[in-house]
Amino acid sequence: MATETFDKQKTIDLRQKHVGPSCKVFFSHDPIKIVRARGQYMYNEKDEKYLDCINNVAHVGHCHPDVVEAGTKQMELLNTNSRFLHDNLVLYAQRLQATLPEKLSVCYFVNSGSEANDLALRLAWQYTGHKDIITLENAYHGHVSSLIDISPYKFHQMAGAEASQHVHVALSPDIYRGKYREDHPDPATAYAENVKDVIEQAHEKGRKIAAFIAESLQSCGGQVIPPVGYFQKVAQHVRNAGGIFIADEVQVGFGRVGTHFWGFQLQGEDFVPDIVTMGKPIGNGHPMSCVITTREVAESFMSSGMEYFNTFGGNPVSCAIGLAVLDVIEKEDLQGNALHVGGYLTQLLDELKKRHPLVGDVRGRGLFIGLELVRNRDKRTPATAEAQDVIYRLKEQRILLSADGPHRNVLKFKPPMCFTREDAELAVDTIDQILTDLE
Numbered sequence: 001m002a003t004e005t006f007d008k009q010k011t012i013d014l015r016q017k018h019v020g021p022s023c024k025v026f027f028s029h030d031p032i033k034i035v036r037a038r039g040q041y042m043y044n045e046k047d048e049k050y051l052d053c054i055n056n057v058a059h060v061g062h063c064h065p066d067v068v069e070a071g072t073k074q075m076e077l078l079n080t081n082s083r084f085l086h087d088n089l090v091l092y093a094q095r096l097q098a099t100l101p102e103k104l105s106v107c108y109f110v111n112s113g114s115e116a117n118d119l120a121l122r123l124a125w126q127y128t129g130h131k132d133i134i135t136l137e138n139a140y141h142g143h144v145s146s147l148i149d150i151s152p153y154k155f156h157q158m159a160g161a162e163a164s165q166h167v168h169v170a171l172s173p174d175i176y177r178g179k180y181r182e183d184h185p186d187p188a189t190a191y192a193e194n195v196k197d198v199i200e201q202a203h204e205k206g207r208k209i210a211a212f213i214a215e216s217l218q219s220c221g222g223q224v225i226p227p228v229g230y231f232q233k234v235a236q237h238v239r240n241a242g243g244i245f246i247a248d249e250v251q252v253g254f255g256r257v258g259t260h261f262w263g264f265q266l267q268g269e270d271f272v273p274d275i276v277t278m279g280k281p282i283g284n285g286h287p288m289s290c291v292i293t294t295r296e297v298a299e300s301f302m303s304s305g306m307e308y309f310n311t312f313g314g315n316p317v318s319c320a321i322g323l324a325v326l327d328v329i330e331k332e333d334l335q336g337n338a339l340h341v342g343g344y345l346t347q348l349l350d351e352l353k354k355r356h357p358l359v360g361d362v363r364g365r366g367l368f369i370g371l372e373l374v375r376n377r378d379k380r381t382p383a384t385a386e387a388q389d390v391i392y393r394l395k396e397q398r399i400l401l402s403a404d405g406p407h408r409n410v411l412k413f414k415p416p417m418c419f420t421r422e423d424a425e426l427a428v429d430t431i432d433q434i435l436t437d438l439e
């Protein structure tokens with residue numbers, strides 16, 4: 001059957017009629033139609049080039065030829081469900097585990113970040129025998145039913161919705177906008193004490209904690225970087241209460257933070273989560289994800305008699321693609337690139353801050369960076385409308401960026417990891433001009 005090519009307006013109309021809503025931001029303001037992509041660039045129907053600063057799914061670059069070749073070759077040879085023995089699965093599990101502390105040695109392959117976090121909760125419930133989960137303010141962990149409750153970022157948008165009894169929300173460890181800020185002598189301890197208080201309040205109601213879940217750096221929450229030492233202290237409180245620690249690396253993992261392969265490693269070598277979940281970047285756009293945990297947690301799950309089966313998780317094509325993504329990260333030293341280009345981008349944004357009162361804060365690690373816009377630096381009044389304006393104007397100049405955080409005033413950089421110094425300069429120069437116009 002021939003594929004019909006729709007013009008842009010027809011595509012918008014058809015999408016609104018037939019497809020559940022998504023991409024609200026881009027859809028409310030002249031959505032772009034993308035027909036092809038390569039590296040850090042996407043091209044519209046007129047073959048005009050957009051610089052992609054937000055696509056953390058195209059981790060090693062859109063349509064990387066090595067990844068495409070690995071997937072295509074495997075598709076020609078074999079693809080099937082995960083019932084059968086095939087080498088790719090074991091090879092891929094070993095390669096992923098080699099990036100993590102030794103203790104994290106059992107992989108469960110699934111297909112999306114939501115599925116990974118949902119499974120992580122089930123593992124925690126079974127292992128601890130407890131039911132309750134502690135999540136952070138403004139967190140987002142996915143869209144399946146078990147995760148909406150532990151995703152205040154989404155949950156708060158639902159009129160009249162209330163958190164379930166088994167969910168407890170702790171303070172976001174945000175040292176720019178949170179309760180304990182950069183001038184606090186020890187924000188890591190102060191925020192961890194808050195988790196301890198949350199545990200105690202739950203105990204008073206007769207509830208028991210199964211897990212604490214957090215992104216290693218909070219993305220939807222506004223590019224929040226927890227103070228070093230916070231995770232260790234939280235893990236201690238949570239483990240003392242019989243719970244475990246789940247690190248959600250679905251957005252930030254896989255070399256993006258530059259100095260380390262995983263975001264949680266920024267906290268120091270002495271910190272090891274009980275479960276790590278990963279998704280988006282690992283398949284470079286191919287839907288795949290994984291949960292990695294300790295043998296103890298996995299054995300407890302198996303001993304429950306719960307047979308875990310996932311039709312597509314770890315299929316031969318996904319694993320071939322996953323292996324190719326890891327190869328490209330190594331071969332092209334993309335983690336090193338994230339460190340160097342990310343550092344350069346942060347430096348350019350710091351200089352921007354000196355010139356523009358609208359810039360309240362610049363924070364980031366590697367190619368995971370936030371630029372928080374404020375109307376008043378002393379009061380830190382969120383510049384929400386201005387942030388939206390900046391991203392729309394950037395889009396007109398063919399640069400794709402998003403604004404997020406509880407006030408939607410944090411411009412988020414999380415580009416493909418092949419981003420260059422020239423890309424960084426182009427993005428920052430353009431923001432510079434837009435901020436000058438706005439001010």
Ligand code: PLP
Nearest residue numbers: 112113114140141142250251279
């Ligand atoms: N966890 C985090 C931190 C995410 O950002 C997302 C998606 O944005 C998810 C989980 C859910 O992943 P998916 O959309 O692949 O289900």
